[in-house]
Structure formats: structure tokens, C-alpha cells
Amino acid sequence: MNSPFGGASSSSSANAIGAQANKDRKMQSAEQLVLDLSNPDLRENALLELSKNKELFQDLAPFVWTSFGTIAALIQEIVSIYPVLSPPNLTPAQSNRVCNALALLQCVASHQDTRMSFLNAHIPLYLYPFLNTTSKSRPFEYLRLTSLGVIGALVKVDDTEVISFLLSTEIIPLCLRTMEMGSELSKTVATFIVQKILLDDVGLDYICTTAERFFAVGRVLGTMVATLAEQPSSRLLKHIIRCYLRLSDNPRACDALRSCLPDMLRDATFGSCLREDPTTRRWLQQLLHNVQGPRVALQAGGGFDHMLVN
Template sequence: CEISNIIINKMNHLHQLHQHHGIVSSSSLTSVTNANLSSMSIASSMVPHAGSPQHHQLHQQLQILQQQQQQQEKEVIYKWIQELNNSSTRESALLELSRKRDSIPDLAPLLWNSFGTVAALLQEIVQIYPCIHPPVLSAHQSNRVCHALALLQCVASHPETRARFLQASIPLYLYPFLHTSSRTRPFEYLRLTSLGVIGALVKADDREVITFLLHTEIIPLCLRIMETGSELSKTVATFILQKILLDETGLAYICQTYERFAHVGAILNKMVQFLSREMSARLLKPVVRCYTRLADNPRARQALVTTLPEALRDDTFQEVMQQDSSIRAWLQQLRNTLDPAGSQLQQQQQPNASAAAAVAAAVNNALPGSGLYSASS
């Protein structure tokens, strides 16, 4: 009976899909449905035992229906992808595909390899450029382009399409959104979704991704959002910086000059000040990880001995550390790295200097000065 109910439910689901999307005629669907429901009623009355011929027949019917359902769902997905090329059907297709993107394993290759799809997604992005300066972006416009960005995030995160995504320099199309400063919800949503695409790239721990990003302005853009964005935007931007630092090339790049390290150090210091007022374990973790990674560089470690914020030296974040043991472990590692003897951090703190001045003074002594984020450096 249970198997019969499953098959009947599958048939009902297929019936709804066919009616909604009009893939086949209703007459052919009705004949198939009636035939299967007839066999289901017979099977239900017989209540077959496991291993019996009737039980085996029901399993076969269930497998056939599952295959039919999978094929039907694929046809619906193909239909939505085709509709992206039509301006009159694109908005609804964007909505449906973005909603179901996590349940479609091969969506990224389908999007990338289908004719005109990526161009259609980029068209959605560039057509709202005039709305960001001056900032007149509406909620509807923001939602629509964010659906397109969500699909690009699928492409960015998939191993089969990530490299081609970079080769086409698609992340650069998102940077105008990261340059915006309006605090209204449409713009905040737009920035956050754009950061999500970059976050999906760096999450793969692919050196090719880091190399690409280092030749763009992503670091100053992330630092700006870390300083002025919402808590969630700060968190994603800090995560991106963390992943760049965790790569040896990224760490060397940021610690190569006084200007770069001073900029990063000053923003991280401001983040700690913000967190001392607005406790957030979600945001504190990547901040501490950034400091811990910077301390792996000898010259940066020398500067951090005197510029590490006092809140990371004392018990300011004790409550958060009790809730998240990983933060406590990373912070303890940072303290041990900067002061193995456990006696010099407090003595070398500069209480009378501002955070920015302290960073500048210490880093100036530790690192050479030769420019900010130039691609050629």
C-alpha cells in the first residue's frame, strides 16, 4: 500500500507539471494516468508482500515514474533557460531558476553552454548601471538583477565553469555595484549578492582565482565595505579578504608594501572597534583569522606586536569566545604568535596613539613603501 501511495503521488506530481508547463497534450497524459491509477487500485487491493511478483511490478512502475518525472523536470529547466533569451519571458525564468538553483546539480554547465544565456545575464547587469549613479535603483530592479547574479554565482562556484568564468572577466561586471555607497535596501541587497559571487569564487581555494583578483581592485573594494557596510556585508567582505590572505600569493601581495599593509591594518582595527560595541561571532571569526594569517608574515608580525587592538589582547570578547571555541583557539594562536613569552604585548601597546597612527608608525618601520594595489607590483 505504501508503494502504491508513493506511485500515486508521483503521478499526481507529474500531472501538475504537465498541466502547468504544457509539455504534452492532456489527452495522452490522461490515458497514461488512468492506466497507472487502474493498476494502482488493483495493487492496493492485493496488498502484495515483499518479494512477490506484484511487489516487484510496483517497484518497476515506481522506477519508470521516477524516470518520467526526472525527464519532465529536465525539460522544464531547459524551457526556463531558453526563456532567458526572450526579454518578455526572462524575468519569470530568472525567478524560477534562481529559486531552484540549489536543487539542480548541473545548472552551471547548462547555463554556460547554452546559446546566449550568459550574454542575457550580463545584459541584466549592465542595463541597471545608469540607475546606480545617481542612486535611483528600485526594489524591483534590484531583485531582478540579484536573480541574475545568483545564477552567475552558480557558474562561479562550479568546478567545470569557474575557469571560463574568470577567463571572461565576468567579476569585473560586478565591481560597479561594489563601488556604490547608498545604504538603502535595494543597494545593500545588490552589494551583498555581488559579494556572494566573489565569495563563491574564493571559497574554492583556487590559486588561479586569487591571482585574477589580485590584478583587480577587489581588495580596496572589500576594505571599503568592511568599513561602511552592514554587518552581513562586512562579514562576506572580510571572508573574501581572509581567503586572499590564506593564499601565499595573497599574503605576500598585501605585506609587500607599507601602504597596503597599513590600509588593511587600519580597517581591521576599525572592525575590532565596531565589534567591541556590536558583538558578532559571525563577523569576529574572519577578522581574527585575518590577523592570525597576517602574523605568519615576519615583517607584518613585527608591526602587529605594537598595533594589535587592545580588545584582542584583553577579555573584551570573552563572552563570544565562550560561545564559539574556534574563535578562542584562533585568538590564542594569534597571541602566542605575537608574544610567545606572554609578557610583551601589553608593554608594547601604544595607548596614546590613534589606531591609524599606530599602524602607520609600526608598519612604516617594518615594511617598504612602494605603492598601493597596482597590478604590476
């Protein structure tokens, strides 16, 4: 029964105060764990706890970025396993530990207040050796996937400056490598990154500027389509079709797709996958309309005709 003197209101106030106190305790705990990262003896536990609970801590990314020595400690964790990348001797424990460090970097890459500082410091370059590996063992696959997660966090926000940086540092060949040999999940994230790059005009122009770049991307997309015919994945197919659709926005690329678009996208091979995904089905219909419609006149300077793959 509520008191005539405002018991209900007092209860609400007490709950709000309790929630704020709990939030403050969590943030104090997070701040202490971040400080522990600078201590080699405490770092492993701090990495584990922070990576498991990073969503619970508000403004963790700015604190990680601005606290003394923290980013240096995370980079130290990353470079410490370079020697075991080739020949491949990465253990599960080493992979887990560096992936916990990468999870914190993903947090920094995702936050609006730290994203550009993260990029301007060229920190993504420290992850590229992980994307250049070819071992299919679980420790390496986990490492590639987590590294792709950091890059994926950067491209989720449409920003031409981010795209330009990634293109200038040759991210496309690294994504293509994963799209060829990674697990379904890592292929999906890598294809998503290529899709986001293509959706930016700078990215589309970059890939369609030369026939070599266009066909490098087209070859890998085609290989994945053939693989999906045997091992279907609606999620991966969605990103592949979106990449093709965006390529068809470029006149020369669209002309080239008339010869190199996989037949399996033109027939009913993926009918079952598309039946329950109206968005992807609509994208495919638009792609086929673009490619099979009236032939697009080539711009001055020629197109890809001399290199078309029949």
C-alpha cells in the same frame, strides 16, 4: 503484503522510475526557462523561477554557460542598471531583478565545470561597479551582498589562479569598502573573501609586500573590531581573527601587529563571544602567541617599523 513474484522489488523499481521521470521534468523545465532568458518578454519570469529553484536543477550551470545567448542576456541585465548607480536611484524592483541574474552567475561560478571559463571571460569585472557603491539603502545593500556572493563562490575552492585574478583586478579595496560601510552580513562575506585571499600564499605576499597595503587592511580590521565591541557578531569576529592570524604568519606583518593589534583582542572584551566558539578562541590564542612572543627578526630590506601606528 508482498507478491511472491517480487512485488516489493517492482515497487522499488516503480519509485526509481518515478523519481527519474520527475527529475527529467524538472530539467526540461529548467532548460526551457534558460532558453526564455534570451527573450526580453519572458526574461523577468525566467530569472525569478531559475533563481528560486537553482538548487533543484542538476547541471544548470553548464547549461546556462553553453546555451546560446544566455550569458549575454545576464550581462545585459547587469549593465542595464549602471546608469542608476550614480546618482543612486536604484529601485527595489530593479535590484531584485539584477540580483536574480547574479544568482545564476553565482551558480556558474560555483560549478567545477564552468568556474574557470567564467573567470577567463572576466565576468566578475561586471560586478565591481556594484561593490563600489556607497548607498546604504536596502536595494543597494542587497545588490552588494549578492555580488559578494558570486566572488565568495569563486574563493571557496582553494585555487591560486582565482586569487591571482582577483588581486590583479583590485578586489581588495572593494572588499575593504564593504567591510567599512556594509551591513553585518555583507561585512561578513567581504571579510571571508579577504580571509580566503590571505590564506593563499600569493594573497598573503601581495598584502604584505608594501606597508600601505598592510595598513589599509589592518585599519579596516581594527575599525570593525571597535564596532563589534558595541554590536557583537561571533560570525564576523571569527573571520576577523582568522585574517589577523594569517597576517601574523608573515614576519614583517607580525612585527607590525605588535603595535597595531587592537587592545580589545588582547583583553576580555570578546570573552562572551569566544566562550562558545573553541575554534575562534584557539585562533586568537595562537595570534596572541605569535604577536606577543619573541620579536621576529626583520628580513633584509626592512619592515613596517617606520610606519607603525602607535
